Each structure stands twice: as structure tokens, then as C-alpha cells.
Amino acid sequence: MNRRMGRRLVWAVLAGAAADLAGLGLIAAAAWLITRAAEQPPLAALSVAIVATRAFATSRGVFRYAERLTGHDVALRAQADARERLYASLIAPRRPGHGGADLLSRMVDDTEAVQDLLVRCLLPAAAAAIAGLAAVVVGLTLLPVTALVLGAGLVVAGVLVPAGTATAARRWSARIAPARAELASRVADLVHGSADLAAYGAGDRALADALAADARLATLERRQSRVHAAALATGTLVQGLTVAAIVLIAQNAGVGTVATAVLALTALVSFEPVLPLAAAGERLAGVLAALRRLRDVQATPPAIDEPAAATPAPPSPLTVEIDDLVVRHASANGSGTAHTGRPAVDGVSLTLTPGRRLALVGPSGAGKSTLLAALMRLVEPESGNIRINGVDIRSMASDDVRTLMTGLTQDPYIFQTTLRDNLRLAGPEAGEEALLRAVRDARLEQWVERTGWDAELGEDGSTVSGGQLQRLALARALLYDPPVLLLDEPAEALDEETADRLMTDLLDVTHDRTTLLVTHRLKGLEQVDEIIVLEEGRVVQRGHHDELVGRPGYYRDLWESEALTRR
Ligand code: ADP
DSSP states (O other): OOHHHHHHHHHHHHHHHHHHHHHHHHHHHHHHHHHHHHTOOOGGGTHHHHHHHHHHHHHHHHHHHHHHHHHHHHHHHHHHHHHHHHHHHHHSOBOSOOOHHHHHHIIIIIHHHHHHIIIIIIHHHHHHHHHHHHHHHHHHHHOHHHHHHHHHHHHIIIIIHHHHHHHHHHHHHHHHHHHHHHHHHHHHHHHHTHHHHHHTTOHHHHHHHHHHHHHHHHHHHHHHHHHHHHHHHHHHHHHHHHHHHHHHHHHHHTOOHHHHHHHHHHHHHHTTTTTTHHHHHHHHHHHHHHHHHHHHHHHSOBSSOOOSSOOOOOOSSOOEEEEEEEEOOEEEETTEEEEOSSOSEEEEEEEEOTTOEEEEEOSTTSSHHHHHHHHTTSSOOSEEEEEETTEEGGGSOHHHHHHHEEEEOSSOOOOSSBHHHHHHTTOTTOOHHHHHHHHHHTTOHHHHHHHOTTOBOOTTOTTSOHHHHHHHHHHHHHHHOOSEEEEEOTTTTOOHHHHHHHHHHHHHHTTTSOEEEEOSOOTTGGGSSEEEEEETTEEEEEEOHHHHHHSSSHHHHHHHHHHHHHO
16 A cells, blocks of 8 residues: 555544544534523523534544545445456466456455445444544543543454454454355255266255255354344443443432533444444454455466566567476466476477477377477476577566467457457457458458457357367467467367367467477378477477388377278
8 A cells, every 4th residue: 555545544534533523513412402591591602502513423434434435436446456466466377276257356356345344344443433432532521430431441342342343253253254155065066967866866865965054054154143143232232231321320420411412322322333343343254354365366376487677679580499408387286386206398498490390299198289388488487598589588577478370279268248349359450451351361361251250258258169170270270370370279179170170270370480389180281391309398209200200109190090980
């Protein structure tokens, strides 16, 4: 939080306290006015109190309005700040361990905690403390012993009860969260597995399990609400007892009706800002947990180290040299990150010169995607290096590296927006002609004509078939037009015929482009300049298609099995 926000926060606290003090003043002045008026003095003796009552009544509303305005202003700014910081820390590639849905909820719910911390916890507590203190001072001036009683009552209602609700909330959420998760998973089983449950006659059992989970959750929640209600009741009880005690003490001390009324009513009203602190305490437990989660995300070290002073990206044409590269994945475990045994890429060397196409093949888990990730500067190599025109990519800003080497990723994502905007992701400035060319090169022209440029595509790409999705992703990559085009398994998960057509078109359009193609299909690879076969992170074969099919090994085996299925 910067100084400007700190100042606004102070203003919000002051406005809140002023509103509470005006409330206090209103009651004190009104109490004095009513009781004094009952003694029927001349009107002139009441005029100051009358004006004061009016002034307090009006200013209370104004101060409350100012408090809400400045308080929410600070809180919303702080929340936006927290979101920005979280977002900045997410843009850098992170080590594994934070899934997408989990992060989304952090972005939305946990950053809201920042707002609640200010508006619901800190501001009311600070304002209540100031108002409570003022009421105690009123007591001190009229009858000091009542100040002692009031102070004690306020501490119980404003400190002890909220501390209790905060502790209880923490304990209860630790018990309720798993019960709620269990119910959610039972219900999900019922919904998604309904066909299997019906087929094996297990529906009744699954339903009974879900109902039992529901009953457990309901019991816990009922008990939690009892504790919550008891805490609120305690506050009100303390308020009542304090006021009663003050009235008794004042009467016994013989300070007169007017002073007694002022003391009693001031005490009564001073609890008003204090009683909601019980609920604030409850919220505080959740807020602190959310802030801890946010800190955890931001504390996760980035997967790669950015250079302090980045070397500028070299100009095209580009030669990419990979030299004895070793990449080992860090895997998430409970207490941080640990290295898995075998490197995913284990001493790979290759050179990609301008205009050449290189294919990377090998069984699943061979390290092909990891190699692309290292090229795109998404993972940090353990040793060896990657150079572009002689410049080590570690000395360049990772964003710059990705403007030079990028392309079609695995599982391309379709955004829930128009077809045009889905493409423009790769070229916000792209004109109609460039869009059209990319679409034509990806052989997507007819589909686009049928669908329309402004057609909304579904969140999960539901209106887009697998083949179209890959072509759309290809069109995006072509529109971006990186000097080195990376293509990760473009034909993955497509049926034979669609995959064949896509690969043919893709090999066509990448002609003369510097391209690294990861693929598990060999058809058409006679067109590429070099094929590298990876197994367990190592290069086991390399050469042209004709050479590789002539030698025994993974490539020939795969080629023969592909030929068999084609027959
Ligand atoms: P391919 O693309 O050839 O199928 P990958 O590069 O995806 O192979 O995987 C190579 C090895 O690295 C595999 O053993 C895989 O389990 C492991 N691996 C891949 N990604 C990660 C990751 N994010 N964390 C830990 N291990 C990973």
C-alpha cells in the first residue's frame, strides 16, 4: 500500500470515527435535552442542546457517507492492486503446483479478502475504538467509576468476543470445508456417474452416501450457527449488563437524573459500533487465510530466471543451436519442489538453420514437449545452452525469446469470443488481408466463410471440431509469423483422415519456413530436412526420412506399423 492510499485510509478511519462520535453526541445531547426539558427550565437554557442535537444528527449522516466513500475507494484500489500483483506474478512461468481452477478462485475470491480486511475488519475496528474511547472519556468527566465499568464492557464485547469468534471460525472452517468437499464430490459422482450407477444397481447406495454426507455437513453448520448466535448474544448481554450497572452506580452516587441519563445512553450507544466486531472477527479468520494463500502464490519462485539486463533479440534470419541440453523437471510435493530422477531432456544437440524444417519424433514421454518448452523459455535447463544467432537465450528477456520462437502449443485454447478475435490474439493490429491470408494458409477459408468472422466460439470450443481447432491454432501461429515456428503435435487426437489432411496442408504451408515440428505421425516427413528421434530424453537416431527407414530402429518400426494401418 502506498502513501497516498495510507492517507485515504486514515481519512476513512477519521470519518468513521466522526460518524460514531456524532452518534454518541446525538444521544448524549438528546438525553440531556429530554431530561432537562422535563424539569421545565426557560427555553434559552435548552437552545444550545437543541442546536447540538440537530448538528449531530445531520453531521452523522454526512460523516457516514464520507466514510463509506473513502473506505470503499481505498479498499477497491487495494483489491485492484492485489489483483495486479497476483497477475504479474502469474504471467511469469511458475513452478508446478497451482492448477487453473485453483488460481481462478484466488484471483476472484482471495483478492476480495483484501477489500474485506479494510472495509469489514480494520476500518470498523479503528472507528469503534475511537468512539468507545470517547464514551469512556464522557464517563470519566461525569462519574469516573462508570468509565471503568464501561471500559470493561467494551473490551469484552469489542475484543474478547471478536477474538473468540475469529478462533471459532478458524476451527469450524477447518471442519466444514472437508465436509463440504465430500458432499460436492458425492453429488458429482451421482450426476456424472448416473449411467454406471444405474447399470450396476448401485444408485441407492450412492444416493445414501450423498445424503449421509449432506447430513454431516448440516450438523456441523447447525452447530456453527449456534456458536455464532451465542457470540452475538454475548455481546448484546454485555451491553445490557453494562448499561444496567452504570444506571445503578449513577443512582447510588446521586449524580442526578440528567447525568444518569447521559451516562446510560452514551454507554448504550457506544456499543453500537462495537457489537458488529463479532462478525468482523469471524470474517477476519477467512480473510487472513485468503491473504496467506495469495502470499503463497506470489512466493512461488518463477520457473526461469530473467536476466537483470536483457540482451536485445537478434534480427532475422535466425539460426538456433541447441548444445548438449539437459532439462530436469521440478515436481511439486507438499513442502516445495523436488527434482525427479531422470532428466526429461538428456544431452540433446541440434541446429536449426534458416528456412530448414526439422521434425522431432519419439514415443510419448521422450521429452519432445520439454525441448519445445526450453526453446520457448518456459523451463530452465539444468545444463547446456540454446543460442539464437550466437546469443544465449538466457541472456534475453523471455518475452523476447517467445517473439522469436513460438507457435502451436499442445491443447490450443479457444476463447469465448468471435472467430476474428480468437485469431487477433496473435496479431491485435492485423488487417483484414493478413487475417484472410492466415485463414487461407491454414485451409480454413471455407469454414470461416460458412461460420462467419463474427461468430462466437464456445468456451470449450464446442462449436469447433478437433480438426478446425488445430487449424484455427495454426492460423493464429501463421498470423503471428514468428521467425522460428514451433509446432507441438498438431495432429494429436485427430482421426486418421483429418490428421492426414492437416499434416499435408501444414507441410505445404511451412515450406521454406524455419520450423520445428513435433509429431507422432511419420507420413509426409520425407519433406522435412532432418528428423530427430528422441527416446528417454536422448537423441537415438537422426537423419533424412529415407535414411531412417533404411535402418533398423524406432523410426522404421513406427513407419512399418503406420504403413500396416494404412492398408
Ligand atoms: P513428450 O512430449 O515426448 O511426450 P514430455 O516432454 O512431455 O514428453 O515429457 C518428458 C518427461 O518429463 C516425462 O517423463 C514426463 O513425465 C516428464 N514431465 C513433463 N512435464 C513435466 C512437468 N511439468 N513436471 C514434471 N515432469 C514432467
